[in-house]
Amino acid sequence: MTKVIGLDLDGIIIDRPPGIPKSVIEYLYKDHSKQDLNYRFPSLWEQKIRRLSHLPGVRPPIWKNLKILKNLKQKKYQLFVISGRFSFLEDLTFAWLNKYQTRECFQEIYLNKNNLQPHLFKEKMLKKIKVNLFIDDDFDTVVYLAQRFPQIQFYYYTENNHHKTDLKNVTKITDLGVILK
Secondary structure (H helix, E strand, C coil), X not given: CCCEEEECCECXXXXXXXXXXXXXXXXXXXXXXXXXXXXXXXXXXXHHHHXXXXXXXXXXXXXXXXXXXXXXXXXXXXXXXXXXXXXXXHHHHHHHHHHCCCHHHCCEEEEECCCCCHHXXXXXXXXXXXXXXXXXXXXXXXXXXXXXCCCCEEEEECCCCCCCCCCCCEEEECCHHHHHC
16 A cells, blocks of 8 residues: 655755744744634735745755655655645745755645645645645644544654653654654
8 A cells, every 4th residue: 555645844854944943933933822723924024034034045954854755755655745834935935845856756735825724724635635644843733633633643753852642643753764664
């Protein structure tokens, strides 16, 4: 049986800008005025800053994961990008994928062109694409999705151990290579 894998981009194969901790990015992206999971849609000036911070030269690859990703494609896995990036980053996303020659690794690339809440966009795509497993580095999104799709194995990619869950379909990983086992 062919494994069908969905994955986010940022924090999985695209690294954050050098010197900016993940906690700062998460704080800026999430709307903390609401109790439920909610992401802020940036104002026009914030969009300009985000566009600068998403230039392919500013966002390096996570090289070890990029190598594994290309290996997965060679092993005939079906790979799908399911990214919550908002529409104003679409051109820069494809520029990055082209620069690092990864676009051809994917069966399809789904971007959040209608600017839905990222976790809701991913939920919509997981209803459409029948994946066996999904990889994301946003713990809140992983938990949200795992509760709604118990048949999918979710991998929470992280470099630290501060998040914990009792969900049986969530596995914390620090290396994408574990999905090859």
